[in-house]
Amino acid sequence: MTTHTALIVDDEPDIRELLEITLVRMGIATRSAPDLTTARELLEAEPAHLCLTDMNLPDGNGIDLVSWIQEHRPETPVAVITAYGNMDTAIEALKAGAFDFVSKPVELTRLRELVSSALRLSEPEHQESQQTDDPGLLLGKSEEIRRLRSQTRKLARSQAPVFISGESGSGKELVARMIHLQGPRSGAPFVAVNCGAIPSELMESEFFGHRKGSFTGATENKEGLFRSADGGTLFLDEVADLPLAMQVKLLRAIQEKAVRPVGESREIPVDIRILSATHKNLPELVKEGSFRQDLFYRINVIELSVPPLRERIEDIPILASHILERIAREYDCPPARLSPGALAYLKGYGFPGNVRELENILERAFTLCDSEVIDTDDLHIGTAPVDLPAERGGQDANTGTAVPDGEMNLEDFLENIERQAIEKALEATRWNKTAAAKRLGISFRALRYRLKKLGME
Structure with a gap:
């Protein structure tokens, strides 16, 4: 069994010793460096499975080391240790490519969670998945979708919050799932929530949970979405629809990595990665004052844009074939295929509803077509679905x-x-x-x- 190794970079001997003791107890071999120069020399001589670095070093700062590792040892996840409450520095480190951060005074439980999560990136099955172009959930061969797959693989190695932008129906939740499945949290829950579908009066309870009897109708304890996703990923879809009052509470939960259920007097720690998305123009909503700038700054550490279907028309044949095969399996029917004319028609269509609209068009055509070949006339694009009389x-x-x-x-x-x-x-x-x-x-x-x-x- 290969022993994991970690490099600890801090100019304070007491901090180095505390971190070394904690990691050795986890079965991890450690090396340490008091400054940036020594850290680079040690990493050049021998790579590590993990690097922990303080932000303030005698000959530079932790972000300089993060950038150097990204260039010279990209396979090594690096976490930074920041001053308490200094979120600006933490976000800057995440943008530079840090795996995660932990604040002083270092909570050992939080540190152990971070270390365990980072070391999962070194497991052979994870290394293999990072070196292939397996399409996974993101089907297609276009340059745009290949680039998106590459970006999701890279972002899966980090714990940084990712904001996924794109039009309705373009596949933002699939991108979020791919980031989760390719990362160290893949064995833990992926919890997706549509923020626009929760009534405002129930939001706090839905997100943070509640104690039995804390309000009328609370007949039993509820853990809430944050705790349901503990150890995994929470995907906030249509995050722009959150009311301002809830935005404040969400920001605190993200920053403190803890939630307080309704009716509870204490906060409960949670370990989750936040991914969020919306089809709306979030920077414009920030300017209008309907979305808090500090929350936007916190969830938009890294932005990932999902291209609309009309910008990757060469993917339509692959997507259409996959969708038709899935429909046939679901309804236990013989498979169907598109005629050349129907395929050409789809390639020339603008798809304002993107992949979701393609799915709806093909499902309707599949159910209404008697033949094994779906022709242009069967697509009914721009017409109301055929159904029973009103x-x-x-x-x-x-x-x-x-x-x-x-x-x-x-x-x-x-x-x-x-x-x-x-x-x-x-x-x-x-x-x-x-x-x-x-x-x-x-x-x-x-x-x-x-x-x-x-x-x-």
Whole structure:
């Protein structure tokens, strides 16, 4: 078994000794240096699995060492030790390429978590994954998607907060998942939350948890999203939709690496990496005053831009083939493929909804097309989805279902009509699905799709 080695760089002998004792107890061999020059000499002579450096050194600072390691020993993760509360310095170090940071006075529990996380980057399976161009979740062969895959691999080696920008439907959550899966936290939870989907009055409880009885309706303890992601990654999608009051509390939780559940008197430490995204122009919202500048500064340590689908049209054939294969598997149907004309049409389309719109177009075409080949006419781009007739007052002419005059759940009502129509067609054809589909005026695939969607298989 290979022993991990760490280089400790600090001009204070007491600090070096404390760090050495902690790491040796973790089974890690240590070397130490009192200054920048010595640290460079030691790293040139022999690489280390990890470097811990103080910010203030007699002949330079920790960021100088971070930059040098990035150039000469990029495989070595380096963490900086900053003065308490000096977030500006910590963010500067992360931007320079530091793996993570820890503040003085050093909390040994936090230090051990950081060291364990950094050393996972040296594991053989992680090294292999970093040296291949396995597309993973980011499919495509365009230069834009290759560059994005390369950036996610590099960012996976860091614990720096990443802000992912891009249009709706472009795949921002997939990018976040790839950063998580390729990093040292891959074995821990990846928790994604749409900030715009949580009612403002429930946000604090959803994020930080609550104690039983802390408010009306709190019938049991709840751990919240931060603690659910402990040890892993928390992805804040549509972070621009957070109200200002919640932005303040979120900033404190990120900076203190701790949360206080509603009704709790003490803070609970959490170890998470924050990734965030929005399709909105966050710098513009900061200027308008609807998004806090200090929070923006904290989550936007590194920005990663996801290209829209129209800028990587050569990826459309690969994406389309993958989507159609997935749909066929999900609905247990024979696979379908695009005709050359349909593929050419898709390549010329602007895709304002990006990859998500491509998925919707292909799923609709797959369910409505009788043939194994989807042609241009089957795509129905720019048209409303083909579905059952809209409801009318009184009784529906086909089903005899009465439409209530008062309030109702429209989705449940239409689903009930659809269920009744399918049941009648199946009964009339003695459960011959091909004949039932013809009787309903839909394709066999469309019937299979609806049976699975309605749980009628």
